Amino acid sequence: MKWLLIASIPVYLFGAFRRPIFAVALVLQLAYLAGRGITLGRLPLIGPGDTLAFFSCSIGLMALPFLYARELDQERDLYWGLGAIAALFAGLALPFPTLNMPLPPVLDTYWFELHVALAFFAYALFGVGALLGGAFLLKGRRSLLDLQYRAALTGYSFFSLSMVSGGIWGYYAWGTYWLWTPKELWTSILWLFYSLFLHLRAKGTSWDKRFAWLGIVGFLVALFTYLGVSIFMRSSHSF
Amino acid sequence: MFQRIYQQLTSLNLGLWLIAGVMLALAAGSFSQGAAEGGALNEMPLFAWLLGAPVGFSWWLWIALALLALLTLNAILCSIEALRKGRSLAPQLMHLGFLFIVLAHLLSAYGGFKQQFQLPEGGSLGFPDGERVSVERISGQAGPMGMLSSYQALMRIGNGAPNSVEPNHPLFHKGYGIYLKQVELAPMPVALIEVHREPGAWAALAGALFFTVGNLMLLMQRRGKPLQ
Numbered sequence: 001m002k003w004l005l006i007a008s009i010p011v012y013l014f015g016a017f018r019r020p021i022f023a024v025a026l027v028l029q030l031a032y033l034a035g036r037g038i039t040l041g042r043l044p045l046i047g048p049g050d051t052l053a054f055f056s057c058s059i060g061l062m063a064l065p066f067l068y069a070r071e072l073d074q075e076r077d078l079y080w081g082l083g084a085i086a087a088l089f090a091g092l093a094l095p096f097p098t099l100n101m102p103l104p105p106v107l108d109t110y111w112f113e114l115h116v117a118l119a120f121f122a123y124a125l126f127g128v129g130a131l132l133g134g135a136f137l138l139k140g141r142r143s144l145l146d147l148q149y150r151a152a153l154t155g156y157s158f159f160s161l162s163m164v165s166g167g168i169w170g171y172y173a174w175g176t177y178w179l180w181t182p183k184e185l186w187t188s189i190l191w192l193f194y195s196l197f198l199h200l201r202a203k204g205t206s207w208d209k210r211f212a213w214l215g216i217v218g219f220l221v222a223l224f225t226y227l228g229v230s231i232f233m234r235s236s237h238s239f
Numbered sequence: 240m241f242q243r244i245y246q247q248l249t250s251l252n253l254g255l256w257l258i259a260g261v262m263l264a265l266a267a268g269s270f271s272q273g274a275a276e277g278g279a280l281n282e283m284p285l286f287a288w289l290l291g292a293p294v295g296f297s298w299w300l301w302i303a304l305a306l307l308a309l310l311t312l313n314a315i316l317c318s319i320e321a322l323r324k325g326r327s328l329a330p331q332l333m334h335l336g337f338l339f340i341v342l343a344h345l346l347s348a349y350g351g352f353k354q355q356f357q358l359p360e361g362g363s364l365g366f367p368d369g370e371r372v373s374v375e376r377i378s379g380q381a382g383p384m385g386m387l388s389s390y391q392a393l394m395r396i397g398n399g400a401p402n403s404v405e406p407n408h409p410l411f412h413k414g415y416g417i418y419l420k421q422v423e424l425a426p427m428p429v430a431l432i433e434v435h436r437e438p439g440a441w442a443a444l445a446g447a448l449f450f451t452v453g454n455l456m457l458l459m460q461r462r463g464k465p466l467q
Contacts, residue, residue, distance in 0.1 A: 101384060105389050173406060174433075175435030178347070185265045188265055192258050192265075196258040196262075199255060229269075
C-alpha cells in the first residue's frame with residue numbers, strides 16, 4: 001500500500017499547480033490512509049511514519065477548499081506551494097517503519113483519535129495560513145491576508161477542540177485533564193500564539209506585514225509542538 | 240489617575256504583551272527540570288508543589304501565574320467593556336470559557352489529590368470516610384505480540400454491586416476517580432490503582448463548552464467577511 005503514498009509525492013510536485021491533479025494526489029493519500037486504517041482497524045495515528053503521512057494528507061485536505069476560493073483563482077504557484085508542503089511531509093514519512101501493533105489499552109478510545117486527528121487538521125491549516133501569509137508578503141494582495149486569517153481561525157477552532165477532546169480523554173485515562181509536561185506546555189504556547197495572532201486583527205492595516213510574518217512563525221511553533229518536542233524533549237506524547 | 244489605570248488594564252496591547260509573556264515563561268519552563276515528565280509537579284496539587292519546590296525549579300511557573308492573573312483581569316475588563324459597547328457576544332463567550340478554565344486550574348491546584356495503590360485480588364483501599372473499595376478479580380487478555388491488549392479489575396465499593404474498571408473506564412465515587420493503571424498477572428494478579436480527585440474538572444468542561452459555542456459563533460460571523 002505504501003506505493004500510494006510514494007505515488008502522491010511526484011503527483012503533488014509535478015502537477016499540484018493544476019487543481020484536479022492536486023485532488024488526485026490527495027485521493028492517493030486518502031486511499032493509502034484508508035488502507036492502513038482497514039488493516040489496523042483504527043485511524044493510523046501512532047508512530048512517526050503514520051503521523052507524518054496523516055499530517056501530509058491533512059495539508060492536502062485542508063488546502064483543497066482554499067484552492068477553490070474565488071480569491072485564489074489562477075494562483076497556480078500557491079497551489080504548487082501547498083502541494084509541495086504536502087509532498088515534503090509525505091516524503092519525510094517514508095523512511096519510518098509503520099507500526100502495526102494494536103493500540104495500547106489507554107489509547108484505545110475515540111477521544112484519543114479525535115484529539116490527534118483534530119490537532120493535525122489544525123497544524124495543516126496553520127501551514128496553509130503560513131503559505132498565504134508568504135504569498136501576501138510577495139504579492140501584497142490583501143485578499144490573501146483575509147484567507148490567512150480564515151485559515152488561522154479555522155485551525156484555531158480545530159486546535160481548541162483537539163485540546164478539549166484531549167482533556168476529556170486525559171480525565172478518563174489518567175484522572176486529570178492536564179499534565180505539566182513539555183508537550184502540554186507547547187500545546188498551550190501554540191494555542192496562546194494563535195489567540196494573540198487572531199487578536200492582532202483588531203490592530204488594523206498598519207499591522208498587515210507583521211500579521212503575515214506572525215502567521216509564518218505560528219506554523220514553525222506548530223511544527224516544534226508536533227516534531228520538536230518529540231525529538232528534543234522527553235514526553236508521554238512522543239512517538 | 241484611576242481612569243488611566245483602567246484604560247491600561249482594558250487595553251488590547253496589554254493583553255497581547257501578557258499573552259506573549261505567558262508564552263515565553265511556559266517555553267522557558269518546558270526546558271527546565273521542573274516540568275520534566277514524571278517530575279513531582281504531576282504528583283501533587285500545583286500550589287503544594289509551588290510552595291515546596293526550590294525557586295530554581297519553579298521560577299518560570301511563578302512568572303507565568305503572575306502574568307496569567309493579570310491576563311485574567313484584562314480579559315474580564317475587556318469583556319465588560321465590549322458588552323457595554325454592545326459588541327458581538329461570540330468573543331466574550333470565548334473569554335468566559337478561558338476564565339472558567341483558569342478557575343478549573345485554580346480549583347485543582349488547591350484541592351487536587353492523587354495516590355497510587357498496588358493491590359492483589361482480595362486487597363482493598365480505604366476512603367477518609369471509612370468506606371472501602373475492594374478488588375475482587377484482576378484479569379487481562381494478551382495480544383498477538385504477548386503484551387496485554389486489554390485488562391480489567393472487578394471492584395466493589397462497600398457492599399455495593401461489583402464494577403468492572405479498565406483503562407479509560409474509571410470508577411467514580413464521592414468526587415474521587417479510581418483508575419486502573421496497569422496489571423501484572425504473574426506470579427500473582429496485582430493491580431496498580433490510582434485514586435484522583437480533580438475538583439476543577441466541572442469548571443474545565445464548562446469552560447470548554449462556553450469556548451466552543453463562542454468559537455462556533457465567531458466562525459459563523461466571520462464567514463465571507465473581509466478583514467477590517
